[in-house]
Structures are given as structure tokens and as C-alpha cells.
Amino acid sequence: MTALLTPKRSKPTAISMAIRVAIGAVTVLGIPGVASAQQAVQSLNRVEVTGSSIKRLESETSLPIEVITLEMIEKSGVTTAEQLLGQITANVGAIEEKQQNTDTQKNSGFSGANLRGLGVSSTLVLLNGRRMANYAFGGQGVDLGAIPTAALQRVEILKDGASATYGADAVGGVINFITRKDYQGTQVSARFGGYEEGGGNRSQFSGATGFGDLQRDGYNLFASFQIQKQGQLRAAQREWAKTALRPDVGSVGTSTTNWPSNLFTTTAASSLLGSVNTFGGKCQPPGSVFSGGFCQFDYQATADLVPESTKINAFARGVFAINAKNNLFAEVARSENDAYYRISPATFTSYRLTANGPRIALYYPKSGPFFPATYTSMTTGLPVNTPATAAPNKQDIYVAVRLLPLGQRERVQDTSQDRIVVGAEGEIGGWDYSTALNHSVSNTTEQYNNGFVYGNKLGPLITSGVVNLWGDNTPEVMALMQATQAKNVAGRTGQATSDSIDGHVSKELFQLAAGPVAAAFGFEVRRENLTDIQSAEAKSGLLNNVTSSPDTIATRNVKAVFSEVHVPLAKTLDLDFTVRHDSYDSGSIGSSTNPKVALRWQPSSEVLVRSAFGTGFRAPSLADVSASGGVTSSSNFYTDPERCINGVGPGCKPGPIAIRSGGNPFLKPETSRQFSLGLALEPGNGLSATLDYWLINKENVISPLSETLISSNFAYISKYVTRDAADPAYPGMPGQIIDILLPVDNQGGRNVSGLDIVLVQRAKLGEWGKLKTTLNGTYLIKTEEQLVKGGQYFDNLGRYANLYPTPRWKHNLSADWSFASWGLTLTNKFQSAYRDALASMPADAKGFVASVAHGTPGSISQDVASYSTFDLQVGYYGIKNTRLKLGVVNLLNKAPNASNQTGYFRGFDQSVDATGRYVYVDMSYAF
Structure with missing residues (x-):
């Protein structure tokens, strides 16, 4: 049997890649077809891997990189980068696009990775080893929707701090999406899928083509295209998401702003009197429910769980040989995402008559024909006379209206990203080099299509008494209400750009007894811009439910130099040392120098030990210091x-x-220290095991002050x-x-540590084919943070905190069976139980809930149970050039567990897929 841990500098065999994949050098991904020795590169060509600037044999790297190949992506059943990274156990608290379908529009449309739970701005996302522009709204990180998944050859995930190589944003790690190179041929594919319980149907078409042999023809051209359509999935279509009124878990996510309108004696929420129920003595559905003794609006019942969207990605790359050792290359990428965000009908409690004028509290006039004589008491549930209903003391009453007759609020958001890279690479005078110009821009526009009203039009209409807030309205009155809406009105425009030039060289300098000493030197100059501008109408304050905020316009320049050296201290022991200096010309960031040292010891072909220590930093984003x-x-x-x-x-x-x-122009960079220690073993009989300990300590954490x-x-x-x-x-x-x-601030520290565990068993089953079983898990030992500098540390381990949970254990367990022309992959995704958010006391028999402030005496807490799902894919490959696949995601239709998590959606665990069983068919043809 060929050993997994091949001796240093021996010729790579079909499984030598596992030194990088499974041994603390590369952690195996726990999804179908995880990167392993079978997919090793079987040549002596030196390559550059994520996290290093020195070209070397792939078996020599000492970095903890997780590799996902094209075959694994196809077997996983995912179609987007967001879905793919959602299956990585080190990805904690990631931002998903569907989570942005809320009434808070700060980062709507964005999906981002979050390695080690340190924040999306601490995970650097690269395309072919170079940066992309951050998302235009918020500017915190790269939008995963911009990744051209149809062009991918593999994904490399460096799960270690990499500021010494890449600078800022790489404290938590690096995710490098690598496209196909030297591809020849054409492939087209189509996928269709739907949910058993309805809604959210998806379809996808993609194609890729490449021609030209670089060695023979002197060029290679490659292009890919992908279009995906995602159907609308309403919260009401899922039993666990159809209501935010969940007294069984202490969650009451309802609003006193209702239809029919509730009554108030003053403008203060504490002056609520109760409900007027003229719809047959009941609250008016959909949305209005009886809770706590009066009618409240269940906004979740009228919102979308997954937004409708259309995504288009196109990518092209050309490589042209100058001579046998030097090439020119160019890349062009374009992505588009048109999404419709639909949430609950608008609230209406006050308005302005003039742009940015004083707000006027909404009231119903005492002379109005629909003035209610009685209301339902919130304390007794019995009819009570409305205050001073008899002349001459009759007075106006304050109202809080939910505009249910006007339907959902709908925003249309168009996002695009363009990227052009032009460069050269090769060898001159024994030095390997790579240099490129990189222009990347992200554009996002937001438009209000329905449900948003002009307060200066609707306010006077209601205060005139024409509108019945407690019953049905005539078609004529409905037409008057409809005419107050903003239709297809521009709301917000954002643009983020990144222009850079970079380059590095590397070479084996001289020989030691144990092997060659190699070094690399490089530089990067980058200019970043961010604009986030509201339309004049959005700024006016006349549009209801639209918050006016000043524009963000910011620019900065970044300069960096870095170097790396690889020294073989002995035949079995290597040392890598990297250092980088970054300098910023804006704000109070200044400059930062960060080193990293790594050791790799391989005493035998069955054992490998590695360790690394380094420092890191994260500069505040342009939005952090400007927005x-x-x-x-x-x-x-x-x-x-x-x-x-x-x-x-x-x-x-x-x-x-x-x-x-709000932003903070006086922010200082975050600083960090990282340490890792890994052990890999291959005892034989197809079994391999790795165990990696990692620790990250951060100071001056940049984050908005916690609620x-x-x-x-x-x-x-x-x-x-x-x-x-x-x-x-x-x-x-x-x-x-x-x-x-609650501005962005330099908070205190954040400490996280844990273990990455991988077990791989490969078995030959004779005439029954081959079976590979993989367990990939992450066990968290510590995760704690200070909310203020110098304050106490709060332990987040195994509990819900700061808007996402941190389960102690997550794993992916897969069985991949290949037999003749068939393939079957079964995957189990699991996360352990955790302590839920603090909840209010449960409701009594009448539906009354004793609301208790978060964290105060009397609050209760409960556990959210562990969660386990299974995915299944069956493939048939017996037809020439054709691949047919049938798959089921969430095979057992496991519902998310009940939870008191806060946010726009309530009542269920939002850290897992809350959409239900999904069935798809996939067909591809190559020619």
C-alpha cells in the first residue's frame, strides 16, 4: 500500500496529495467526495498554493488547507458558493442572502463566509489568488454570489491566519476559488428542483468551453456561463416559520402596529389602550393575531423566507505563451443578481408634510365617521368605552396602522460585479514570477416597488377620517390609498472598487545538506473606493419606513511589501518564515508588520507533525470609518x-x-495572534487520521457596540x-x-480555539466497487469576547449570542460508493445542541406573555436540540459523455428546531437550512 505521508521530496504518487489534504497541511472537507489522495496531482511540476508565494511540489506545503475539487462540488449537490461554504464546519455564523430579507436594509442581498466565527470581514475571499471588490452595501466582505461556480476547478480554504501573506482581512483564513486552466472541450448542464412542501423552485443552466493547448498551440481560451432562477418561498409555506408568535419557546415576535389599528391615548407605546375588533369580533387575518389581550400583527406570517432572484455569472480566461517559459494572461468576470425582497406590510404611525420637516403623530379625528365607540380592553378582554366619546369632550385618538390593504413591502435590488485582471507569469533568470493589474468593481442599486407610501399623502388622508382603520373600505377609498404608494422609486446606490497592481518572485537560492533554500519577495499597491448614496426621495423623510442617512464617500490607498523563506533544517524538518508590512494612508490605521513561522516535521511516511505561529491584523473597512x-x-x-x-x-x-x-473615523486596526499544532497518521489498511489544534486571540475587535x-x-x-x-x-x-x-468601535478581545478532526477510510469492495467514508468535524474549546474594552469576557460557547449560535461540535459524515457506472453519495450534516437565547416567560392559558427584558431576572433559557440531516445523490454515468444525477437534500424532511432566536424571523433555529426536503435532477453532456 502506498503511504499517505510520502517521504519528503519523493515523487508524488496518486495519494501523495494527502500530505496537503489530510495532514494538518490540508484538512479533508466533510462533504461528498472530499479532497483526498486519489485526486493528487501526479507530476513533478512546481505549483503555487494558497498561503505561499514560493512554487514547490504540492506534497511539500505545511499549511492547513482544505481542498474541494470539481468532482466533490458536483457530488455535494450545491450550486452556489454560499451553499458550498455552508457545508464547511469551520464556517460559523456566515451571512446568507436569505437572512437579509428583513426590514433592516443595511447589507441586503449579501452572503459572506465567516471562518472561525470571527466575522465576514476577517475572512479573505480570492478568485485565482487575487482580491475582489467588497460588496457595495456595507463593504464588509466579498459577496459569494459573485463567484463563477460554473468555472471552478477547485476551492482551497486556508484555515489559518494569513496576514503575513495577504495582509488585512485574512485573520480568520483565506478562501481561494480557482477556475479551470488548460481546459479543452465543451460541457453543458441543466438542473431542476423543487420542495416537497411547495415554493422556492429552482432551475439552472450552465455551460463551459475551452480550446487551445498552451504547449502545442501557444494559447488556451476558456469561458463559462451560468444562469440560476430561485423562486419565492413564503414563510407561510413552512409550518415552523409561518408565525412569530411562539409562546411555547417564550418568543412573541409580534407588533402593536396592526390592522385593524390599535388605539393609544398618547404617542408613547406605553399608552396602548387595546384593539377595536369590527371584523366579526376577531383580529383580521392574515397577520393580525390575538396575543396578550389585544390584536397584534404577526409580521412573519406575511414575509418571504427566501427571496425570488435571478443570478447570472460569466467568466472568461485567456493564456498566451510568449515563449516556453513565459505567458500573458487575462481574466474577465461578470456577475448579476436581481432579487425581490418582500416583507410584511408597512407600519404607519407618523409622517412628515414637508421634506425633513417635523414628524406628525398619526391620529384619527373625533369627527370621523368610523370613530370607534368602544374597544377591547387588553387587560380584561371586554368591550370598554373609548375615552371621552361623548360630546363635547370627544377627542382625537392616536393610531398605529399596519397597511395590510396595500400588501407586502417589495424592494428590488440589482447587484453586479465586474472584474478584469491582466498579467504575466513565468520564469526569468531562474526566478519564478507573477504580476498583474486588477480592476474590480461591485455595484448595487435598490428600488422601492410596492408597499412604501408617501407620508405627506397618506397622513392627511387618514386624519381626514375618510379611511376606515377598523373595517372594509370602498373601492374608491382603496384607490385613494393606492395612489399614495411609491412605485419603482430609486432608493439607494452603492459602488465599491478595488484597483491594484501586485507582483512577486521566488527562487531556490542555494543548497543545504537537507535540500534547497527558497525565497520569495513581493509587493502590492491597492486603491479602494466606497460610495453609498441615497436618492433625494429617500433622504426627504417623506417615504414611510425608509430611514434617511448621510451619504458615504470614502477612498484610501494601501501599500505592502512581503517576503517568504523556506529552509530545510534537516531531511525531515522544514522551516517556513513569512513577513509582510502594510501601510494605509487614511484615518488612524497607520502601518502594521506581521510575521509568521511554520515548522513541518515528517519522521516517517506514516507520521507528520506541523505547527505555526503568527500575528495578524484587520484594518477597519471604509464603511466602518465612514458610514x-x-x-x-x-x-x-x-x-x-x-x-x-x-x-x-x-x-x-x-x-x-x-x-x-454609525461609523467611527478614529478606529484602529484589530490585532491578532494565531497558533496551530497538527498531527497526522496513516496506520495502513486505507485509514488516515488528522487532528489539528488551533488558537486565535484578537484585540481591539472592530464591531458595532452590542445591543x-x-x-x-x-x-x-x-x-x-x-x-x-x-x-x-x-x-x-x-x-x-x-x-x-451603537457605533462601530474598538471593543475588547475575542478568543477562539478548537480542534479540527478528520478520519478517512478507503475500502476496495472487489466486484462491488469502492467505498470511501469521511468524517470531518470541528470541536470548539473556547469562544469568548469582551463587549467593551476592559470589560468582562462573555462565554459564547455552546450558546446563542450576538445574533448567531456557536454549537460546540459540527461534523459532516459522508459515504461515497462507486460501482460500475453508478455512484451513490450519502452525507450526514450534524451540529450539537446549544443554549438558546434568553426568553420571556411562557404564555398563560389566555395567551398573555410576561415580557421580560433580555438578561434580567425572571428570564428563562432552554436548549436548542442537536440537528442532523441526510443528503442523498445517485448518479448514472453509463451513457457516453453524459452524467445523470438524482438528489435529495434533507432526505428525511427534518424541520429546524424550535428556538427563541431574535431577529426578523423567530421561533426556529436560523443557523440551519429552514426550507425542508428538496429534490433535484441534474443532467450534463460533454462534447
Whole structure:
């Protein structure tokens, strides 16, 4: 049997790649067909791998890289980069596009990777080893929707800090998407799929073609195209997502802004009287539900779980030989994503008559023909006379309206990314080199299509008394309401650009007794720009449910130099040392120098040990230092500590608080230290095992101040609180909270550590073919963070915190069986149980829920159960040049577990796929 851990510098065999794939040098991916020795490159050609600038034999690298080949991607059943990275156990708390379908529009349409749970801005995403522009809205990272998946040959995931090689953004690791090279031929494929429970149907068509042999013809041209259509999936189409009213888990995600409208004596939410039920004595469906003694709006029941979208990706690459050792190359990439985000009908509680004029509280006039004589008491559930309904004391009443008759709010978002790279690579005078110009730009536009109204039109209509807020309206009145809507109105435009020139050279300098000493030297000069501009109408304040915020226009320049040296200290021991210096010309970032040292010891072909230590940094993004942000509602309900003393006072009733976000021009870079230690064994009989320990400590973490500080450390954020004038009725107390600013800040530290575990068993079954079983798992040992510098550390391990859970254990277990012309892959995806978010007390028999502020005495907590699903794919390859596949994702139709997680959607675990069983057919033909 050929050993997995081949001796150093021996000729690579068919399984020598596992030194990079399975031995702490490359961790095996726990999805079907995980990268392993069978897919090794079987030549002595030196190549450049992710995380190093020195060309070497692939078996020599000492970096923890996880490799996913084209075959594995096809067997996994995924069709997008987002789905692919969602199956990586080191990807914790990633941002998915469907999660952005909320009433907070800051990063809508974005999907990003999050290695080690350190944030999407700490994971660097590359295409063919070079950067892409960050997403235009928010500018925190590369949108995975821009990756041309139809062009991919493999994906390399470096699960170690790489600031010493790539600079900022690589603290958590690097994901390098590598396209096909030297491809010749044409392939077309089509896929169709749907959900058993309806909604969300998907279809895809893709093609790839390449021609020209670089060695024979002096050129190679390659191009790919892919179009994907994603159907709308409504929350109401899934049992676990159809309502945010889940008293069984202590979650009440409903709103007092309702249709029919609730009544208020003042503009304060605490002055709620109750409901007026003229629809047969019941709350008006869909959306309006009875909870806590009055009608509330169940906004989740009217929202989309997955947005409708059309994605197009095109990629082309050409390589032209100058001579036998030098080539010119060019890459052109274009991606488009047109998405429709539909959420609950708009709220309407106040309006402006003039642009940016004073807000006017919405009321129904005492003279209106629909003025309610009685309402349903929220405390007794019995009819009660509306205050002062009898003349001459009759008075106007304040109302909070949900515009259910106007339908869902709908935003259309068009996102595109263009990228052009032109460069040269080869060898001159014994030096390997690569240099390129890189222009990358991301554009995003947002448009309001339905459900958003002009307050200066609808407000006077309601206050005139014409509109019945507690019953049906005539067609004439409905036409008047429809005419107040904003139709196809531009809302926001963003653009992020990255222009750079880079280059590096490498060479074996001289020989030692143990082997050659090699070195690399390189540079990068980059200019980044970000603009995020609202339309005049969005800024005017006249559009309801649209927050006005100042424009973001920012630019900066980055310069870097780096070097790397590889030294064979002994026949079995290698040393790699890398260092990089980055300099920024804007803000208070300054410059940073980061080294990294790695050791690789291979005493035998069955054992390999490796270790690495380095420092890293992350510069604040242009959005972090420039964006002014907007206003959203808090995820939880809170009391006001300064107006609720010992449980007594006007601020003791929990409620939502307006949260303002904003950038900070005085931010300093994050700094980090990383350490890893790995062991790989191959005892024989087709079994291989790896165990890697990793540790990352970060300081000056860049993040918006956490909302949980409202309850855990209000004194710290009191300086950011804006209040109304003091109420004479409560002497000595401040006025009500208007909003709280939670800006991006340098928080304290964040410490994470864990183990990556891989077990691979390969078995030959004789006439029954071959079977490979792979277990790939990540076990977290520590994950803790400070919410403020110098404050206490909060343990997030095995619990829900900061809007996503951190399960202690995640794994993918796959069995890949090949037999004659058939292939079968069964994959199990598992994550362990974790402690849920703190919840309110359960509802009583009448549906009343005792709301308790997050983190205060009386809150309860529960466990979210472990979650396990199975995916199955069967392939038939017996027809020449044809591949037929039938697959089922979530074979057993496992529903997500119940959870009290906060956010727009409630009641279920949002860290897992919440769409249900999905069946697809895939057909491809090559010629």
C-alpha cells in the first residue's frame, strides 16, 4: 500500500496529495467526495498554493488547507458558493442572502463566509489568488454570489491566519476559488428542483468551453456561463416559520402596529389602550393575531423566507505563451443578481408634510365617521368605552396602522460585479514570477416597488377620517390609498472598487545538506473606493419606513511589501518564515508588520507533525470609518434603567428601542495572534487520521457596540442615548429614550480555539466497487469576547449570542460508493445542541406573555436540540459523455428546531437550512 505521508521530496504518487489534504497541511472537507489522495496531482511540476508565494511540489506545503475539487462540488449537490461554504464546519455564523430579507436594509442581498466565527470581514475571499471588490452595501466582505461556480476547478480554504501573506482581512483564513486552466472541450448542464412542501423552485443552466493547448498551440481560451432562477418561498409555506408568535419557546415576535389599528391615548407605546375588533369580533387575518389581550400583527406570517432572484455569472480566461517559459494572461468576470425582497406590510404611525420637516403623530379625528365607540380592553378582554366619546369632550385618538390593504413591502435590488485582471507569469533568470493589474468593481442599486407610501399623502388622508382603520373600505377609498404608494422609486446606490497592481518572485537560492533554500519577495499597491448614496426621495423623510442617512464617500490607498523563506533544517524538518508590512494612508490605521513561522516535521511516511505561529491584523473597512448608518428597532424588548428604579417608574414596561448605527473615523486596526499544532497518521489498511489544534486571540475587535449592553452595561452606553425632554409628572427622572447610538468601535478581545478532526477510510469492495467514508468535524474549546474594552469576557460557547449560535461540535459524515457506472453519495450534516437565547416567560392559558427584558431576572433559557440531516445523490454515468444525477437534500424532511432566536424571523433555529426536503435532477453532456 502506498503511504499517505510520502517521504519528503519523493515523487508524488496518486495519494501523495494527502500530505496537503489530510495532514494538518490540508484538512479533508466533510462533504461528498472530499479532497483526498486519489485526486493528487501526479507530476513533478512546481505549483503555487494558497498561503505561499514560493512554487514547490504540492506534497511539500505545511499549511492547513482544505481542498474541494470539481468532482466533490458536483457530488455535494450545491450550486452556489454560499451553499458550498455552508457545508464547511469551520464556517460559523456566515451571512446568507436569505437572512437579509428583513426590514433592516443595511447589507441586503449579501452572503459572506465567516471562518472561525470571527466575522465576514476577517475572512479573505480570492478568485485565482487575487482580491475582489467588497460588496457595495456595507463593504464588509466579498459577496459569494459573485463567484463563477460554473468555472471552478477547485476551492482551497486556508484555515489559518494569513496576514503575513495577504495582509488585512485574512485573520480568520483565506478562501481561494480557482477556475479551470488548460481546459479543452465543451460541457453543458441543466438542473431542476423543487420542495416537497411547495415554493422556492429552482432551475439552472450552465455551460463551459475551452480550446487551445498552451504547449502545442501557444494559447488556451476558456469561458463559462451560468444562469440560476430561485423562486419565492413564503414563510407561510413552512409550518415552523409561518408565525412569530411562539409562546411555547417564550418568543412573541409580534407588533402593536396592526390592522385593524390599535388605539393609544398618547404617542408613547406605553399608552396602548387595546384593539377595536369590527371584523366579526376577531383580529383580521392574515397577520393580525390575538396575543396578550389585544390584536397584534404577526409580521412573519406575511414575509418571504427566501427571496425570488435571478443570478447570472460569466467568466472568461485567456493564456498566451510568449515563449516556453513565459505567458500573458487575462481574466474577465461578470456577475448579476436581481432579487425581490418582500416583507410584511408597512407600519404607519407618523409622517412628515414637508421634506425633513417635523414628524406628525398619526391620529384619527373625533369627527370621523368610523370613530370607534368602544374597544377591547387588553387587560380584561371586554368591550370598554373609548375615552371621552361623548360630546363635547370627544377627542382625537392616536393610531398605529399596519397597511395590510396595500400588501407586502417589495424592494428590488440589482447587484453586479465586474472584474478584469491582466498579467504575466513565468520564469526569468531562474526566478519564478507573477504580476498583474486588477480592476474590480461591485455595484448595487435598490428600488422601492410596492408597499412604501408617501407620508405627506397618506397622513392627511387618514386624519381626514375618510379611511376606515377598523373595517372594509370602498373601492374608491382603496384607490385613494393606492395612489399614495411609491412605485419603482430609486432608493439607494452603492459602488465599491478595488484597483491594484501586485507582483512577486521566488527562487531556490542555494543548497543545504537537507535540500534547497527558497525565497520569495513581493509587493502590492491597492486603491479602494466606497460610495453609498441615497436618492433625494429617500433622504426627504417623506417615504414611510425608509430611514434617511448621510451619504458615504470614502477612498484610501494601501501599500505592502512581503517576503517568504523556506529552509530545510534537516531531511525531515522544514522551516517556513513569512513577513509582510502594510501601510494605509487614511484615518488612524497607520502601518502594521506581521510575521509568521511554520515548522513541518515528517519522521516517517506514516507520521507528520506541523505547527505555526503568527500575528495578524484587520484594518477597519471604509464603511466602518465612514458610514453614518440608519435607524432600526432593537431585536429585544428592554426597560429604561434610568426611568425604572427598583422596579418602579414609567420606564419599567419593556419595549423596543430605536437603534442608530454609525461609523467611527478614529478606529484602529484589530490585532491578532494565531497558533496551530497538527498531527497526522496513516496506520495502513486505507485509514488516515488528522487532528489539528488551533488558537486565535484578537484585540481591539472592530464591531458595532452590542445591543445587549442596554441591559448588561447601560452605564457604558449612556453617553450615546438621546432622550426627550423630561416629563414634569416624573420629577428627577430624564425624558423617554428617543434612540441609542451603537457605533462601530474598538471593543475588547475575542478568543477562539478548537480542534479540527478528520478520519478517512478507503475500502476496495472487489466486484462491488469502492467505498470511501469521511468524517470531518470541528470541536470548539473556547469562544469568548469582551463587549467593551476592559470589560468582562462573555462565554459564547455552546450558546446563542450576538445574533448567531456557536454549537460546540459540527461534523459532516459522508459515504461515497462507486460501482460500475453508478455512484451513490450519502452525507450526514450534524451540529450539537446549544443554549438558546434568553426568553420571556411562557404564555398563560389566555395567551398573555410576561415580557421580560433580555438578561434580567425572571428570564428563562432552554436548549436548542442537536440537528442532523441526510443528503442523498445517485448518479448514472453509463451513457457516453453524459452524467445523470438524482438528489435529495434533507432526505428525511427534518424541520429546524424550535428556538427563541431574535431577529426578523423567530421561533426556529436560523443557523440551519429552514426550507425542508428538496429534490433535484441534474443532467450534463460533454462534447
